[in-house]
Amino acid sequence: MDRADYLQKMYSIVDTEDFKKISRDPTTTIQNKTNKIISTLVNQNILSKEAARSMKSYNSVSPRMYGNPKIHKENIPMRPIVSDVQGPTCKFSNYIAQILTEAYDQDNAYYVKDSFDFSSKINNFELPPDYVVISLDVVNLFGNISKELVLRAMEFHWNKIEAVCNISKEYFKEIITFLLESGYFMFDGSFYLQMFGCIMGSRLSPILSLYVMDYVLDSCIPRLTFTLAFIKKYVDDLIISLPSTGTEEILQVFNSFDPKLKFTIETEDCYNSVPFLDTKVCRVDNKVKLNWYRKTTSAGKFIHFLSDHPMSIKLNFIKEQKNRIYKICDPTFRDGSMKRLFDLLVENAYPKTMLKKLLYSTSMLPSTESQTQPDMVGETEVVxxxxxxxxxxxxxxxxxxxxxxxxxxxxxxxxxxxxANLYSKLKDPIPKEIKSNVVYELECTDCHETYVGQTSQWLRNRMNLHKSDIRTNNLRCALSVHANKYSHSVDFNNVKILDVNVNYKKRCILEMIHIQTQKSKINKKTDTQRLSPIYAYLIEFSNRPFFDGPVDG
Structure with missing residues (x-):
């Protein structure tokens, strides 16, 4: 897929009624509103000042949208994802998501954590006569969850939420509303606001979808005229056992619940089986038996034996895949699944002798009992x-x-x-002037000596501070001293970013290393005093000319 085709498919998504193009970047406005809400929670003694300080942001960057191709669907449509790692609501959304995650009841009748959890609950489940298995899937769940539906789900589950949250119900719903209405992003140089649905990529969307789906199930199941043998849910995928005559009714009931939420159905194939997660749910003599399953679109690409990974990772990968099959599969399907795994690993260049030893040796059978760590006596050491x-x-x-x-x-x-290094970058690049947590280099336009610094602020703001220091002749700044002492000018327009690191201590070490590598530096000697002598020696050693034996004449 070329760039033009990619953009065409993405514009077919953003040029709909669910999105609105806006004229300017709302980052600063949303950042200020988010910080104000955090301050309110501090004033209400809900958040500590330390927690609030870690949540507030002052150098936010607009979230970026990009698309992941759905290769298993016709015409390969795009799945829009918004990266908000440095967005103005990122940290605060994570805080609200943690509250909802802590309050969520994982012991409810529907929730499935993963394939292993599903297997432990369903394998060998006894079905009533004339019951079949189907799966239901929500079409674009995140994009079709309305704000009103989210608030109804919060109201429905509030007794669980308030048990772990000191925020009042009305203010909590105001916060949820604000976060949903602040879903904006940049795409192809323009800014858009998501008018409907939850943004895919937001830290809040996954947990909101769990609450919404539970609310949908609790509302729809009582409307059915028959009893379900079981119903299990993983995000937007449902696996259900019901009477063979009930498939049309259940689809009608679920699709009539909300005008935007639409369910598709998949019934049993000729082998009386339905896929769910990476399992095939098989109905054998009125019993549920699970088999290992891979989609037909799966390329069968694993960690290649010749890849640049430690051998221990490759060996552990084989063992964990074997362990997965043993945990998921009913014993009647294990041999066939192991054969498929063997063939897939051979296609990824793994030696057959190694595979036979690791996959089929009886001495290396995985334990079916859970591994528990022995109790620690005394203080627990932090690893x-x-x-x-x-x-x-x-x-x-x-x-x-x-x-x-x-x-x-x-x-x-x-x-x-x-x-990631093999593929082109789909997200809009962040302009250099608003990058933060960087180590940068400035050059004197007169003598070409260099200055290295680090900042957690936007680079633009840090450059403005340097300009102010030079104007006021700030003697604490080596760059200011140099510019005023020699009447030299600094090339602020061509500032270079040498490194990026969000960790302050690591960034300081990187700053000192880069100062040491400069041939003609403006920085003070005190700027590198904290650098370990080990680093200093390695830097000096790495700068020596490389000589690899005699040169042929």
Whole structure:
């Protein structure tokens, strides 16, 4: 799919009544409103000042929309996703989502956490005579949830929410309304406001959808004229067992609940089975038996044996796939599933001898009992995780240096070759001037010496502070001292971003490392005093000319 085709499909989404093009960037306005709500919660003694400080934002960036292709559907439509990692409501939405997640009843009759949870509840379930299995799926659930439906669901479940929340019901509903109405984004250089539905990509949308779906089920099931053997839900997917004569009725009841929510139905195939998650729900002699399932559109691509990953990851991947089959599948389907897994792994270049040993050896059968950690006596030590690049023949040696500290420090090998590097960037780029948490470099236009700094602010704001320091001859700033002492000018228009890191301490270390690498620097010597001598030696060593033996004449 080329860029023009991609944009055409995305514009077919944003140029609908569900979205409205707006003339300006509302980031600052929404940021100020969000901060005001957080301050109100502090004044009501609901939030501490420390928590509020971590939630407020002052350097927000407009969320960006991009599309993921639905390759399993005809004409490959796009799934619109909004990335709001630096959005003005991001942190506050996460706080509200945490409240709703804590209040959510995972022990309700519908909820399924994952395939393993589903298997433990359904495998060998006894069905009444003449009962069949169907699946229902909501068409574009997030995009078709109205604000009114969300508020009704909050009202319906308020007794659970108020148990973990000190916010009054009316103000909580005001907050939900504000967050839903603040769903905006940038796409292809223009700003849009989502007029209807929940934004896919928001931290709040998944948990809101759980409450809404539970509300729909609690409202619709009593209207049925028959009893369901079971009904289980994973987000917008429903798996249901009901009388064979009830399929038309259940579809009519669910589709009449809300004008925007539309359900599609999938009935049993010729093998009396229906897919759900990565399982095939099979009806065998009035019993439910699960099989491992992969969609026909699945490319069968796993971690390739020749990929740049540590061998331990590849071995653990095989073991976990085997463990998955043993946990999900009924014993009658295990052999067939293991054969399919074996073939898929062979296609991904795994040696057959390795696979036979790991998949079929009786000594490596996964335990069916849950693994529990032994009780810790005394104080529990906090384990710290650190990552290092995966370099063949070197990384495992470095990890071995820490084997005596395994209880305190875990070293994880990190692959630097990522799938994201293979594809073009679909999101609108963030302009350099409003990037934050950066290490930057400025150059003197007269002597070409350089200055390195770091900031958590927008880069534009930091440059304005530097200009102000130079005007007022601020002696604490080395850049200001240099500009005023020699009457030199600084090239603010061509500021360079050297590194990006949201962690303040890591950013400071990166700043000192970059200062050390400058040949002619404006920074003070005190700017690098906290840099470990180990770093200083490595930087100096890396700058030495590389000589790899004699040069042929």
């Amino acid at each position: 710290k995780y650190r990552s290092i690049p995966n370099i063949p023949y070197l990384t495992y040696k470095i990890k071995n240096c820490f084997k005596d500290y395994n209880k305190k420090v875990k070293i994880v090998a990190q692959c630097k070759k990522k799938v």
